[in-house]
Amino acid sequence: MKTILVTGGAGFIGSNFVNLMLNKHPDYKIINIDALTYAGNLENLKDIDGNANYEFIKVDIRDREKIDEIFKNNEITSVVNFAAESHVDRSIEEPEIFLTTNIIGTQVLLDTAKKYWKVNPNDKYCKEYKPGVKFLQVSTDEVYGALGETGLFVETMPLLPNSPYSASKASADLIVRSYNETFGLPMNITRCSNNYGPYQFPEKLIPLMINNCLKEKELPIYGDGMQIRDWLHVSDHCTAIDTVLHKGKDGEVYNIGGNNEKANTEIVKLIINTLGKSENLIKYVKDRPGHDRRYAIDNTKITTELGWEPAYTFEQGIKETIEWYLDNTQWIENIISGDYANYYDKMYSGIDEVAAIKE
Numbered sequence: 001m002k003t004i005l006v007t008g009g010a011g012f013i014g015s016n017f018v019n020l021m022l023n024k025h026p027d028y029k030i031i032n033i034d035a036l037t038y039a040g041n042l043e044n045l046k047d048i049d050g051n052a053n054y055e056f057i058k059v060d061i062r063d064r065e066k067i068d069e070i071f072k073n074n075e076i077t078s079v080v081n082f083a084a085e086s087h088v089d090r091s092i093e094e095p096e097i098f099l100t101t102n103i104i105g106t107q108v109l110l111d112t113a114k115k116y117w118k119v120n121p122n123d124k125y126c127k128e129y130k131p132g133v134k135f136l137q138v139s140t141d142e143v144y145g146a147l148g149e150t151g152l153f154v155e156t157m158p159l160l161p162n163s164p165y166s167a168s169k170a171s172a173d174l175i176v177r178s179y180n181e182t183f184g185l186p187m188n189i190t191r192c193s194n195n196y197g198p199y200q201f202p203e204k205l206i207p208l209m210i211n212n213c214l215k216e217k218e219l220p221i222y223g224d225g226m227q228i229r230d231w232l233h234v235s236d237h238c239t240a241i242d243t244v245l246h247k248g249k250d251g252e253v254y255n256i257g258g259n260n261e262k263a264n265t266e267i268v269k270l271i272i273n274t275l276g277k278s279e280n281l282i283k284y285v286k287d288r289p290g291h292d293r294r295y296a297i298d299n300t301k302i303t304t305e306l307g308w309e310p311a312y313t314f315e316q317g318i319k320e321t322i323e324w325y326l327d328n329t330q331w332i333e334n335i336i337s338g339d340y341a342n343y344y345d346k347m348y349s350g351i352d353e354v355a356a357i358k359e
């Protein structure tokens with residue numbers, strides 16, 4: 001039996017992944033560790049309550065002792081590291097937690113995996129590992145920086161991150177790479193584009209706009225709203241990670257995109273129209289500092305080498321996502337009643353004071 005340690009499995013992408021893995025691989029054990037910060041929510045995992053192959057442990061990935069204990073008590077065969085501070089705006093306000101969680105947390109996991117996966121634990125620089133083990137680092141296309149009007153991100157591009165968040169993720173990628181080069185630790189890195197779908201915390205563009213629209217609150221669009229993102233349905237992202245976990249070649253990086261380039265304003269207007277609300281709710285606000293203009297992914301490597309392709313069209317994915325949020329209004333209320341309420345007030349209470357730069 002394989003035992004997969006999923007970190008950050010109570011978050012948006014992590015919880016979708018845990019749900020997928022338990023359904024798709026009933027012979028695997030999944031250990032989910034999560035610090036349950038503002039973005040983690042065990043409600044996302046209610047459908048697997050009582051599953052004998054599933055275990056949840058509340059732990060912060062920076063906690064070396066507890067991570068060691070988990071490896072000591074379980075024959076872990078793979079780590080899939082989702083645990084991260086992920087919101088760019090927060091990283092501009094408070095960079096430190098991004099650096100400690102995303103970089104040091106990753107290093108703690110790598111050190112521990114390196115210690116327990118070695119064939120010969122007494123050999124300090126042993127490059128032989130137990131067969132079949134793998135460290136999979138879930139990263140982001142933001143590590144490449146911003147694209148101009150044309151071109152796509154490919155895996156060989158230099159890392160040029162622009163926000164404290166993306167700099168922390170790029171740093172983590174480099175640490176993972178170094179453990180592969182120096183110690184031979186088996187690994188893959190995946191770099192995804194913008195995810196959307198069920199259970200996404202309503203600070204990110206799509207759920208924020210759906211939630212605000214439903215409450216007829218203002219819809220803050222940064223700058224001119226013509227920034228482009230490549231939207232990937234979370235379930236496609238999870239099947240891609242499952243594919244890389246099983247078929248990815250050691251030491252390789254794989255981009256994962258949705259083939260859906262959309263401008264932010266287009267997304268917001270689509271949500272408004274689907275929900276039958278007024279475009280007057282849109283408020284163009286001050287731009288995000290260091291705002292990346294365009295992200296777009298080239299999926300050629302993962303498609304040709306591993307045979308993965310996104311299954312969702314954006315039209316189908318966004319329709320299902322809006323329906324999910326309409327059917328789960330209580331989920332939103334529960335999640336925003338915590339820290340998010342304060343954060344939201346802090347970020348947007350002065351919304352009328354920021355210069356409306358368009359319309």
Ligand SMILES: Cc1cn([C@H]2C[C@H](O)[C@@H](COP(=O)(O)OP(=O)(O)O[C@H]3O[C@H](CO)[C@@H](O)[C@H](O)[C@H]3O)O2)c(=O)[nH]c1=O
Nearest residue numbers: 086087088140142192193194203204205220221222227264
């Ligand atoms: C929250 C918010 C966002 N935006 C804009 C900023 C971006 O151009 C776009 C999407 O913003 P966000 O939802 O914050 O996502 P973005 O900054 O692209 O980053 C996301 O996508 C990345 C992958 O590309 C992930 O690594 C990040 O963890 C994730 O947060 O919408 C607005 O115009 N208004 C808003 O209120």
